Every structure is written in C-alpha cells, then in structure tokens.
Amino acid sequence: MAPVVKKNNKRPLKSESKKAAPAPAAKKARISVDSSDEDELDDVASQHIDGDASSDASSDDDELDDIVSSDDEAEKDAEEQEGSDAEEEKEDGEEKPAGGNSDNHTEQRKLLKERKMQRKAGTEVQHIKSLWEKLRVKNPPLPKQLREKYSNEIWDLAKDCICDLVMKHDASRVIQTLLKYSTKERREQIVDSLKGKFYILATSAYGKYLLVKLLHYGSKKSRQTIIDELHGCLRKLMRHREGAYVVEDLYVLYATHEQRQQMIREFWGAEYAVFRDTHSGLTLEDVCATSIEKKTIIARNLLGTITASVEKGSTGFQILHAAMRELVKIANEKEISELIELLHEEFAELVHTPEGADVACTLIAKANAKERKSIIKTLKDHSEKLIKNEHGNLVFITALMCVDDTVLMFKSFGPSAKEHLQEFIVDKYGRRPWIYILLGLDGKYFAPNVKKELSRYKAMSELTSKKPDLQRRHELLNKFAPMYLSTISKYYAEILSENLGSQFISEVLLNDELYEQLSEKDTKSFEQVIDRIVIAFKGDISDEHHPIHRPFSTRLLKALIQGGKWNNKERKLEPLQKVKGLGAVFAQRFYDEIIDSSNLLEWINTSDSSFTIVALYETLEGKEEGDQFLNDLDEVKDKVDINSEENKNNKGAHLLLKLLN
Template sequence: MTLKRSSTATMQESSIVKSNFKKTKLSDSAALGSNLTSKEYSKLKKAGKTGNVNLNRIKADNPIVKNNEKSARENDAHVETETSVKVFKKKVFDKLTKKQKKKLREKRRLYYDEAIDIKQTWELLRNEDDKKKKKELTESIWEKLSDKEKLLQLCYSHDTCRVICWAYRCSSEDRKAKTFDTLFTSFEKLATSRHAKHMALTMVRHGSKSQRIKLMESLTGKIRDLFLHCSANDVVEELYNCHANERQRAAMYHEIYSRYFVMKAQQEIQNADDKSGTQKQQIKSLQMLLDKSPHLRSPVLSTVKAFILKCVSTNSVRHSFAHKIILEYFNVLQNSSSSTNKSASSVENEKEKEGDERKNITEEGLFEDGEQPAKQVQDGKAVIGEIVPLCRDWLIQMAHTPNGAKIVVYALWYSDAKDRKAILKMFKEKIVEISQHESAYLIICAILDCVDDTKLINISVLQPLLKQFSQIITNTYGLRSVIYAICPRYSLLFNAEIREFLSLGDSNDNSRKPKEVRYKECAQVMQLTVQQYLCSKLEESSGALEDKTNYQLTSAFLSSDYVENSVKQPLLEKISSLCFETDEFLTSFLSYSVVKGILKDGHPNRDEFAQMMLPKVNEFEKDVLKGWSEQSRKLNVLRILAEKDEKFKRKLQTVIPDKL
C-alpha cells in the first residue's frame, strides 16, 4: 500500500537540494560539466560559481541545445530556398515585355474571365446601331453580372466600372430598378471609391425621381463627412447642384450648420408660430438661423468655420456647395461688422450727448463694455482675413460659379497690395475669358474698385480688354466689364443688388487711394478707344444706336463723370447733327432715349448738348416746327429745348400754342 507524501516533506526536500546546490565548490561545479542545463549554468554564472566549466561540452551533451541548432539550420535552409525562388521569379519577370507583365497582373484580379467577357460585349455594344441588338447585348452583360458580389467587385475596377455604367444607361427601366435595388445598400461605399463613384454618379443621373429621393434620404446625416471625402464630394455636388429642390438643399445646409442647432431653432420658430397662428417656416440660410436664434450664434459659426477650414484643405472647395457655405459665412461676418460699426458709432454719439447714460446702457446688457462693438468688427474681419489666404490657390476654379465669384471679390477686398498683385498675375492670362463670364465679370468690377495700383490694372486688365475690344463688347457680360471701367455702377446695367454688394468693399482697410481718383485714371485709359468706336459706328450708319450694345455703351459713356468733356464732344456733335440730318433718328426708340437722357436733369453734358441743338432749332420755319410737333418724340425734344431758351419758347408759343 502506497502512502501519499505530505506537502511539508516535499518542501523540506526541495530546500535541502537548494542548500546543497548553493554550497557546491568550484571543483564540484566543474565536475558537474555534462549534467548542467543552460538555465542552471546562467544561475551559476550570476552567483560567480561557474569556475572552469567547459561550455562546448555542455552544448554537445545537452539534447535541448542540439534540437535548437537543428531547427535553426532548417529555417536558414528554408529562407535560402525562398530567396532563391524569388530571385529566379524576378529574373523571369524582368525579361517579360510590358504587355506580358500587364496580363500577369490582370490575371491576379478577382473575376478576371468575367471582366474580359463583359468588355468584349461592351465593344460590340458601342459599335452597334440596331436598338434590338443593343438590348440583347446589354441583357447578356447583366446575365454575366447576376451575382451581387461579382457586380460589386467589378464596380471597383477602373475598366469594368465604365462598362457597367454604360450598360446601366442603355438598360430598360425594369433592369435599372433591379440593379438599383442590388447596389442601393452599397451606395455609400461606391461613392467613397475612386473608380466606383462613377457608378454612383450614374445611378444619380440616370435614375428616376423616386430613386434620387431614396438616395438622398439614405445620405441623411452623412453629407458633411461625404463632402469632405476626396471622391464622394462629386456625388454630393451632383445631388445638390443638379437634382435637389429647395427643401432638400436646405436639409443639406442644416448638416453643415449642425442639425442639433437647427432642430433647436426650428422648435423655437414652431412654438412662436403656434402662438401667432402663422405657417411653419423652414430655415433656408445661415443668416436666417442666426436671426431666429441669436443665442446660437457662436456655436453655429464655429461649426461652420471648422467645416470651411477642412474644405479648403481638400479638393471639395472647388464645388458650388462649398461656395454657398463660404459665401454665407462671409456675408454674416460682413453684415455683423457693418451693423456693429453703426451701433458703436451710435453709442459714441450718445456718450457725447448724454454723458453718464453710457453706464445705464451697459447695465441693461446691450454691450458688456464700451469697446465690444469695435472688437466684434475686428474679429469678423480677422476671421475673413484668416480664411482668404487659404482659398487663394483655388480662386481660379471658384470663379465659374455665382457664389464662387463673390468669394474671389471678398479675397480682393481682404488682401493687401502684395497679395492683390499675386491674384492679378494669377488671372492675367484668363482676364478676357473672365470678363465675358456671367458670374466672373464681377471680379473685374472688384479689381477696378479696390486695387490702388492703376498701372498694374492697366497692364493686367485694361490692355487685354482693349486688344479684343470689338469682340468683348458683343458679349453681354463683356460689355458690362468695359462699361464699368468708364462708368462704374451704371444703374441701367447694374441692378440694385449688384451695386449694394459691390458697395460693401468701399470700406475695406487695404485701399487707400480715393475712389474717384482711381475711377478717373481707369476711365482715361479706355475713353479714346470707346469714343473712336462709337463715332465710327455712327458714321457708318445713322441707325447705329438701334443696336442695343451701341445704345448702352453710348449712354454710359456720355453719362460718365470720369470721362473728359473734350473726349465726349465729337460724339455729342455727331448725335446733334444726326437729329436734324435724318428724320428717322428721333423717331426710333433707342436713339430718342439717348437724346432724351442727355437733355435730362442731372446729366453732366445737358447744357452743352442743348447749346449745340438750339441754333439749328431756331432756324426752323413754321412748317418744319408744325411737322415736328405732330410726332410725340420730336415734340418732347422741342419742349425740353424751350425750357432752356426763352426766345425759342416764345417762338413755339406762336406756332404751336396748344401743344406746349
């Protein structure tokens, strides 16, 4: 019968062994030799009791060391064989041609055979004219892509993605609906892929209205992140710019303003509408959000600023959606700075008049201290000045949209002389193209408004316009660019909204030369070319002013305060002579409008033009005056001239007393 040993006995034995091991002498440890393991040897070495132990003998007799050395040798041999195989493969691969290398790489792709098949079918589809055969070929492509996994994988390749897009466009509505349902769950992944985004764009462009609504709903809450993605921003731009209605666009803005803040403001509006009984209003702009909820101003503006700074650092800034957000942000800061300017000046006036009442104003909470309005102005301008340099590399690409062109105008306002020079050099080669663009022509107006260096304007802007003058004025917006150089903010061409926007730059801190001096210097460069052009047109035909371009250019040229009177005089003489040389001149509407505009009160050349016409009118006989009185437009000219000369007025009273 075997007895179990107690734990105390085993502990006593182990302690005796340890004590005996510690007491071994150098000669004993050397004698151990072959019986030492590597761990025992390391312990003895730390204790300083190894003596003259033969390590080679230990390694030779130790089976653990033998096995380790064997495995190491095997590993080295395996590595050597692998490297030799790689070297051999590389030598073989290097000897191949480019086409052979390309084929080898393509064969490694998933679904290589299917990709080759659909590309061959696509080539037939492209060259086919018969509609029935086209349908058959597209159906054969979809049959080969019946598996969802295969379809998705091939969408991510640069070549097969184009084939699938083409097949989607040529397919019937039923097939489009099936494919849409297959890819709908992966739409976000497709949008964020470099090549598959083309499939996402095809789904947006060639899908039905209900499918687009479904896609927009699926992206709710993800617009901000997707727009900042280098590939997905094209898909968001397509949805926003081409297919979204006003309500959907407002929902996209809300994600940039922060949906939390918008929902909070919307609840406040709803509560106010419920009390007043009016209809519910949707927040459609940043200014509207801040007007409805002023207490959310600082968090909303900081959120929008963070989005803009991320936009500027990526290629997303080239899209119109980003231009809309940036312009709204700039307008809010500009309006706040102008309003706080007014409030600051009003507070200063009250200080002078009422003295101690300033304390009451601060106690009521209008301002925390007397210097806050000026501080807010400085902060708003500083923020715009901080963002503008970051946008400078993208200004040419921004100029093609209405909002982007206005951002370029802001960049000119908030840049110093050195930066403005750099911007003008950037636009110099495209200045003619910009002057004829429906949105970008405002950049020309802003340059003429704010740049002090008129020599630089002459070289960079005016000389390119003069070289192609006859071509530029035939374009509606090119004509506006030319007219702005001789008659800035001409009310017949520039509506109140444009004039109001351009007037925001009049108070910029970087322009020091007086505005009138700048305008006069620019007009002096253009005036002779315009005068020679108009005089030559009137010499060619008396009906030249019936052309709308000639009419607008003539009326702007003659009503300008910056064109010299000596330059205007030949044109005035030509117009006054045409009034009497041809009967049809004053009967035509546009020619009559030019003459009436010159004789109107407030025109700079009214008296001079009247003095040119009165001697010829005074020579009229009674029959001629009666003939003029029978035509309403000529009669109006006679009435205006009669007000300037009493002698002629008395003559008219004797001839046509009933019509005066």
Template sequence: MSKSNGVKRRTDSSAAAAAPQSKKLKIDPTSAKKKQKQDSESSEEIEESKDDAEGSKQDVFPKEGMSSKEAHAEQKRLAQQRKAAKPNADSVYRSKKIWEKLRIKSSVSKEERGKLVEELFGIITGRVKDFVFKHDSVRVIQCALKYATAAQKKGIAQELRGSYKDLAESKYAKFLVAKIVMIGNEERDAVVEEFYGHVRRLIRHPEAGWIVDDIYRGIATKEQKARLLREWYGPDFVIMNVDGPVTADLSQILEGQPAKRGPIMTHLKEVTNQLVQKKSTGFTMLHDALLQYFINCKPGSPEHGEFLDMLKDDEEGDLFKNLAFTKDGSRLVCLALAYGNAKDRRTIIKHFKTHIKALAGDVHGCRVLLTAYEVIDDTVMTAKAIFTELLNKDMDQTGREEELLAQATHLTARIALLWPMSASPPKWLTTDAETSILAEIREIRKETSKKEPEKRRTELVEAMSQPLLDLIASQAASLAGSSFGCQFITEVLFGASGDKSSALAAVAGLVEDESVGVEAAYVGRMLKSLVQGGPFDKATNSIIPVEPGLDFDNLLYQQIVAKGQEAIVSWASGANSFTVLAMLESSTFKHGDELIAVLRAHGSEMDAGKPGARLIMEKIGQGDGDKAAKKGKEKEKKEEKKEEEKEEKKEEKKEEKKEEKKEEKKEEKKEEKKEKKKRASKSVFKGKFDGQAAEAVGGLCWLELTISPVGSEVTVHGSEVTVHGSEVTVHGSEVTVHGSKVTVHGATAAGLKDDRHGMLELSSMQDCVLVPGITV
C-alpha cells in the same frame, strides 16, 4: 455633369471657356472629360498588364524548344484561361461584345440597337452590382443606361441602392452615379440620402469629392444642399434630426445655439483649411462653407484677420481664381477686397492677371471687377492691372475693335465697361443680386477706403474713355444693329470724357447708312436720348444735361435735312417722331424755326393718328394740325369699332356653337332613352310568386313604381304587385324595407327619403310577383 435647376438670368459659355485653367479649376469640361477617358483607358491597360504579369509568374511553362511566336501564343492562351476563371467571366465577355457594337452609333441601325439593348439587359438584369465595380464592365452598365427605357433605368437604379457611396468612391463607377441622378427625382433623392453622414470624408476623397460637389451644385434641392453643407459645422449636425425647415445659414444656427459658436467655428475652419492646404479649392461646397465662416467673423477680430491671411497664403492664387467664378465664392472675394488694405487688394487683383476678360464675361466674376472699381484707391494700378487686358490695349487696332465689339454687345461682359460711366448706373445694367452686393461693399468702404467715390470714378472714366469712343467712331453701324449696342453708345457718350466729336458724327451719320434700320425701336430710343442731351432722371422727372453739351440735336438735323424736306416729314410722322419732338423741345436746338416751317408746310402729309406726330402738331400750334389730330382720333375710333365688331362676331359664333352642342346633347339623350326602352322591352318576367323564386328573362328590370299610403295597392304599369316576406311601410315620404333588399337609383332604399315616386331595382326576385307576361 452639372445641371441647372431653373433658368438663369444669363449664361456665358465663352467666358467659361476662357477662365483660368488651374489644377482644380473646372473651366473646360471637354478637356477634362478627354483626360478622364485617357486616364481610365491607360489604367485599364495597366491593370490588364498587371494581371498578365502575375499570371505569367504563376503559370510557368517550359520555354525550351519553343520559338518566340509559340511562347507568345502560349502566354496569350494562359491569360485567356485566367480571365475565364474569374466570376461572371462569360457574362462580362458577352456584354462587352454587345457594348462594342452599341458604342459605334453609325454602324448600328435603330432596330438592331433595340435588339442589342434587350439582349444586354437580359444579361445584366439582377446582376448589375457584379458589373459596376470592374473597370471594364462598368462601361457596359453606362452604355445600358444610355439606351435604356425609363423603366429599365429605374430598374438599374433600384438594384444599385445601398451602393451609391461606394460607387462614388470608385475610380470608374463614379461616372455611373452622375448618370443615375439624372434619371429622376426619386433616384436623385436616393443617391443624396446615401451621402448624408459621410460628407466630410467624401469631399476629401480624390474620386468622390467631385461627384458629391457636382450633385450639390447642380442637382440637389435646396433642402438637400442645406443638409449636405450643415455637416461641415460639426459631428452634431451629422446625427441631428431637424424638425421643420432645414437651413445651412450659420448666422441663424448660431443665433439659436450661441453656446455652440466656438466648436462650430473651430470645426468649420479645420475642415475648410484642410481642403485649402490640399489645393482642392474648386469645390462649390467649399466656397459656400468659406463664406459662411467669414460673414460670421467679427470685422477686426483675430479670427477675421487669420481667415484673410489664409486666403492670401495661396501663392499660386488658385483659391481666388476658383472662388471668383461661383456665387458665394465671388461674394467672398468681393468682401476680401473691401476689408483688405491697399497691399491686400493689389495682391488679390494680381492673381487674376490674364483672367480679367474671363471675369468680365462671367455672371459671378464680373462682381469682382466692379468691387475693385469701388474700393481700390490707386486708380493707376487699377488701369494698369485691369484696363490693359479688359480694353485689349496690347492688340492691334483691328483685333482690339473686334474684341471690344463682342464685349460691348455681350449681356455680362458689357457691365465692366459701362459701370464707371455713371455714379448711378441704369437698373437694366445689373441684377438685383449684384446691386445688393455692391451696396454692401459701398457701406464697408466707408471705413476701409480713403478716396472720395466720385473722384475715384472720374479717374477710372478718364483712363478707359478713349478706346470706347474710338470703338463707336469706327463701329457705329455694327453697334446700332442691336439693342445692347445702342445702350452701349448712349451710356458711353453720356459718361465718357474727352473728345466725342468723331463718335457723335459717326452716330449721326447712321441716317445715311441704309444697312442700319434707323426705324428700329432701340435705335429710335438711342437717338431720342442723345438729342435730349442727357439721361432722364425719374426722381425729378427731367433731363440731366451732359457737360459739356453733345450738340447732337443739330448734328442729326443736318444729316436729315440733307436728304430733303420729305425726309423730315417722314421722320416726324414715322417711327422716329419722338426724336423730332425732342428736337423741338431741346433748348440747344438752333434750327427750331426752320423745322417748324417745314412741318407746317407739310402738315397735311403727316399721319396725325400716331401719338408722336400728334404731339408734334400740337407743339407747332398748327390749326390744320388740330383737324388732322381729330381725323386721327376718328380713325382710331373707327378701328376700335371694327375690332369691337370682330369681337362681337366671334362671341356670336361661340354662342352658335354652344347652341349646336346643346342640340346635339338633346338628340343624344333622346337616342339613349330610345335604346333604354328597347332594352327594357326585352326584359320579361314569367311566373307567379308562390313561395318559389320567379324567373327573369333578359336580366334585371327597372320598374317605375308609385308608392301609395299604407293599405293601398302598389301599382306597376297598371298591374297588381303583392310583396311577400317583406314588409313595406310608408312614413310620410320615407320608405323602409324590412327583410328584403330594394335599391332606389342604385342605393339601398331603407331609410332613404323619397318623393313618393322613384325607380326600384329588384335585386332579388323574391321581392315581388308580376302578372305573367307583363312587359315592363
């Protein structure tokens, strides 16, 4: 049920499928689910048979005079009676009938399924807890969750609040918890919070352990993971309320509470050792806890040595096999290899026999192989234990090439093949996390390994080069079909030892193979690098030539020129122009004069508008080339002008649309004013104030009012208005109203600053008197 909380850099389902199938190693989720289904079905049959057996003891009936058929029918009748006598028997029976229909997708239409789901929810709503703890009815709730709406799912989750810990411990209901945490963040938080304070007991529970760990690994937030892991450090961390950010980093905790180091480390060792002894070594939470313990042990101390002994005492190697496939677990294996002696390293690597390719293809497991390359001094043992399986040496040629081709073009699996090829592997090969771990390992090996790193690397390259060179020689076209394959060819030809002539000839022969797109950018980069004769060093801004030289520039030129001079011109002015430029700049190129002569003779045919072609023409110093370059620049300027004109036209269109929208808004405002006038014309006030309330016809009326200084008349559209029962005074531009409510633009006018002209809404007809019949 694991779910990823973001996008990982790389995934590897094929490697996961090939990972070791130990008792607790969760590598094949499909087979695990099938086994769980079989177990649940068989257990259900066992329980039902137990019920029948118990019932048969209680409900004794005379068998005398009955045939076996009659006796069986009577026994069946009594069993049904016992089931009917159980609580909610009718509801469970009806819901199971609905479930039997819903579980077969092909036989139920969408409309019918909707009706069945509504009927099912009519039965279970308010009684979900009565269903979830029974082996047969819990399936009904799982089915209801599958087809429920978002609101219905939340309703089920709400009913089950307070029971999640018990559900996780149930043999059948634990799968329901896995579904509930997927509903949403609120439900996930509710489930995880019920686990707080019970982690140590739950992780050791045969049913709850895997559910808790799955939630920890794939669903929980960073803070929730920290809270769950902290409970491994002792009882204090179960009840302690943390102010501010929560951390599970044991180093930070011990730094803040150095006096508690002894109890924390003792408790953590006890909890982890219990699980290791029980062979429950597949938990990611256990791997994280083991790493936290180990990195807080002082190297060379007794607790450091005892911990390594605990890891090695697992004779079957399940612990190491499980550790290698998780993030913190793989780091722990790497540290164990780095700190271990020669015997320890040999023992650890032997545990991975038959699982080497699975390690190479796993995003975490590959770090273990790279660490083995970096620290094991016995390269003969490394070649035998790792390369035999990694390079498929036990297969026939066809099978070996197929496997190696798949590994060479795989984002993760290729790392183990290419890492030894260079003392400073390219940055694109590994992630920052892997680089950081290996930098840590290289510091440790200064004290724990004896052989010089470069000598160790050279011996590894000698042991693995030939199968890789043979692969390039026979599968050059297939490798050149992808960017990963081109990178593989380049790194192997630069770093491998031995006879490279067949491989180089095969790569140069790609020019003749029409199935290969030599104009592809990644193919061009590969050819250019091989023509240059070595990798580019950014630090010195120069090429580091390979020894002995590849002589690929001459090989490639012969292949191109064999197709005619037109092919040379096409390459020089096309997508591979920088490859031709690299030939002209190469110190080992033997056909420089010939190439320059051809290019000068066909200079007019070259497209100097392209950067590579322009640099070539400058390189050969052709006068016409300068003109062509100018033409190319002029052509570029014209294209730029065209683009600018297009952009200007787009801007003009945008402005025109804006103006049109403004005009439309103006027209809309005019129409609104007309409508207001029409509505205002319908608001007629009748009568004259004489102590009685005046009558309004047509609703409230907005009056345009001009306020004059005190003592002057207040005029409304030329008519006199007298205010009774209300005192209106004017202070500069302030209007104060006493004894009556008057609003200006929807706000009370008392104390409101006015510009001596505004709209008054008469909230009470006692505010003023209008001349009869005046229309405002």
C-alpha cells in the same frame, strides 16, 4: 492544365518579349452626363483607365489598390500590347495574326482567356460582355424590343454578381449601358443591389462613372438613397482624388435645395453629420447665435476642409465655394486673412459660380490694402473672362467700389479694357462695370437684387476703405473716360449697330461728370465722337439698312437733340449743365448736315424718322439756331398728308402736325 499565374504587381506573362509603353496621364475633368445627347461615358472612362494605369496613390483615402486586382492589371497590359481587345471578346475566340509575333500573341490570348474563365463568374462575364457589344450599337439604332431582350438577358446574368462587375474597368461600363436602356423599375433594382457600396463606388477609378449614371438616370428616391448613404463621408470624399468629383456633380447637377443644405451642414462638423435630423432646417446664423464656442468650432472645421480641398486642387468646385460662403459669414479678421492667403494665387477660380463670386466680393470688401493688391494681381491676368462673366463682373465692380488705389486698378485692368472695350460695352454683363464708373449703381442698369448685393459689399468695406465713394469713382472716371471716347470714335459703326452700344454712347455723351473730368485734349476727342455720330446717319433713308430704321438709334438721336436725360419718375427733361455741343447746337448741325430742305418731307413721311423731326421741332422752336429749320418746315407742312396710305400709321407725322397747328 492551365499554367499558374502569380497575383502580384509584375507582368505575369513570361512569354512576353517587350513591355507596353506607359499610358499618358489623363487630365481629370468633372464627371457629368449630358442628357441632351445620350452619349455614354465610355470614352471618358477609357481615358481615365489609361491615365490611372500607373496609380500614384497621392490620396490618403485612395482605395484603388483594394478595388482593382492584379488580374485586371495583367489583363490591361495584355490588351494594350495586343492593340485591341475586340477579337478576344468574341464568343467564337477567333484570332487575328499580328505579324512575326503571332505565336506569342496566340499564347497570350489563350492564357488570358483561361484566366478569365477561372475567375468568379468568368463564363457569365464573357457572355454579358458579348451581349453588351450588341446592346450598345447605335448605328443603326436597335429596335426597342431587341434592346429590351438584350437588357433582360444581361440583367439575368448580372444580378447575382453585380457587386463584382461594377469595380471592373470594362464590366462597369456594361452596367452603365444597362442603366441607360432599362426601365424605371430595373434602375431601382440596380440601386437596391448596390446599397452599401456607394462609398466604394465613389472612390473607385471605374465605379465613380457608374455612380454618376445612377444619379443621372435614377429617381428622386434613388438619389436620396445615395445621398443618405454618403452622408457623413462627404468631408472625407472631398479630400479624395476620385470622390471629390462625384461630390461636386452630386451637389451641382442632381441635389435639390434641401439636399444641398444637408450636404453643406456636414461641413460644419461631426455633430451636424451624425445628428442630421436634429439640425435639419437650421441656418448657420441660427447655430452661431446660440454659442460663440460653436461658432469657433464650425469656422475651424470649415477652414480645415477648405484648406485640404484647395491643396488637392479642388478650388474651382462649386460645393467648396458654398462651404467658403458659409465660412466668410462667420469668420473673424484673422480667418479672413488666412482664407485670402490660401486663395490669393487661385482667386480667379472663384468667380464663375454665384457662391464663389459672393466669397470673392466679401473677401475683397474685408481685405486690407496689401491683401487687395495680391488679389488684383491674380485677377488681372483673367480680366477679359472676369468682366464678361455673369458673376465675375460683380467681383470686378466690387473691386472698383472698394479698392482705394485707383492707379493700381487702372494699371491692372486698363490694358485689357483698351483692347476689348468695344466688346465689353455691347455685352450684357461686360458693360456693367463701365456703367458703374459712369453712373454709380443706377437702378436703370442694376436690378434691385444686384444693387442690394453690391450695396452690402460696399457697407462691408467701410472699415477698410478710406476714400469717399464719389471721389474714388471720379478718379476712375478721369482715367477711363479718354479710353471710352477713343474706343467709340474708332468703332462707332459697330457700336451704333447694337442696342447696348447705342445706349452706352448716350450715357457717355450725356454725362456732366465725365465731361468735367476731361482735359483739353480729351474735349476734342469728345467733339470727334459727336462728328462720328453725325456721319453715321448720312445716306438715303429709303435704304432699309440706314441706321434711322433701328429704334435704338432714334432714341439716341432724340437724347442728343434734346441735350438732356428724361426723368421718368418726375416726367420731365433734365438738361445738361456742363456738356457742350449737344441740345440746340447739335440739332441745328444735324439738320444742316443730314436732312436740310431737300430731304425734310421724306424724313416726315417715313415713320422711323418722323419722331426725329418732332424732337428737332421741340428743341429748336423759338430759338435762333432753328430759324432755317422752322422756315423749311412751314413750306412743307401742307404737303404732309396724314390720310395717305404711307402716313396712316405714322404717329410721328400726326404728332408733328398737331404741334404745328
């Protein structure tokens, strides 16, 4: 007769001589299933099991104690001391000696095996696990027929006790693997078998992984089934340490747009959770327009849920950002201040999602000077990631547009800009804030939807920002312009090799506003940048690596030679009024130092450089600076054969001769 094992929290094996060392606490990460690599959640689950070996019961809604029996804890302790549970899961019960303590280990195995067999469906569970070990083999891959055979056998054994299996740390992984290799019909059967258990799964340390797999491999119908069953519990789950991760994955990865709206409406309050169908399709603006009282209740409910979730450490969750966005749409001045106070130390957690960035921009626009200072203090420690982020750069631009204290902005973000500006100006998103300082919300660089959103934030800030927009931008330009010039002068070769970098240099040099902000010292830096650009084009243009063979380099040269910007709407060149050293002066210098009479014919006969000669001709024709160039051009124009093989597709040479004739 097997010895009686007491079911309590103490270690049940009396023969044990030493306690297993406590497992290190594992960091929680968002649960996700990557469909590109068919990996299971086994490693993640096992880490989480170790991390939860000493549960801290920090959540009010924690039901882990009801789910994990003391038998499981005893089993895990024995397996940890053993070092591996692979041997005890074999059907033949083969034992492996473990040094001087082999007798103790043998006795522990016997006790453990007997206890497992005495459990409900103990024999079936052991058989299921042995089949699972065969099914989960990846190298070499199992034939499809064999996988189907093992899957069918597991399902036949598991279907009557599946609700017990999904709560166990190892058996839950069996069902996860079964889901992975099952047919669509079998997956539907598993979902049907677990109806009524989804909330328990979401709050289980082990069951939550199975629930995420059900969402990942399930059909639209099964996902809707899960969402419907969890409906009404989302606010409670967001306060739960396990459930919050399930809700986040459900919202971000698996819910449709309509399902997301359904989930968010639940945060408005109990009325919108209970009477779901009645309020289907309603927007927050529609509801609040009908009653001020409803608006107050919804705002209070949203703020309560957000506060509880932030205190639980869920600030970075996208679904929480969506709830915050709902709040800031209807919040009054007091509620905005409360939200800023709640988030100011974790403000950087908002900027990586579109919803969070919208919230951050709105709060910056509506904040007072003191609140903005605390926000900037938080963001400055994350400036590099903030500026390069697809959504974060809009938050930074909003701060540039709204914060009157330009000295604070420069002190906070200037050091990072000085270190990384060469990276920012060649980055798709990172260059946007610096373009804004140069040109404002120019439609050439800001898409209509982005420009519309930023203009909305600017309108919000009219009540809290005192300086005129142009004055604020000029103050920023005055502080950052020297940094632009020094960075371009130092890294000109790397920047000119990138399309975005070449474009940025063009905007810096062809900018009267920037030139007007420069001191005498900075004006010399401006001239030095021009020197660097001229130097960059020295060399043999027959070399395929010469910069003239880059289309964006040709566009830069043409702009500097013409000394102005082309207005595409009015189809005319707008010459610069204050910048010195460009236009005819630059054209003469470029010809004398880079081309001259010895290379002129080669530049005309090369298709990549011929348009540069056209730009020189259009700029220097009839001007004193162009006398030498025009004389040299008269001498070589007869040698340009547009019918030759090399000039057959040379449109620049054809255009030049047309202009000359």
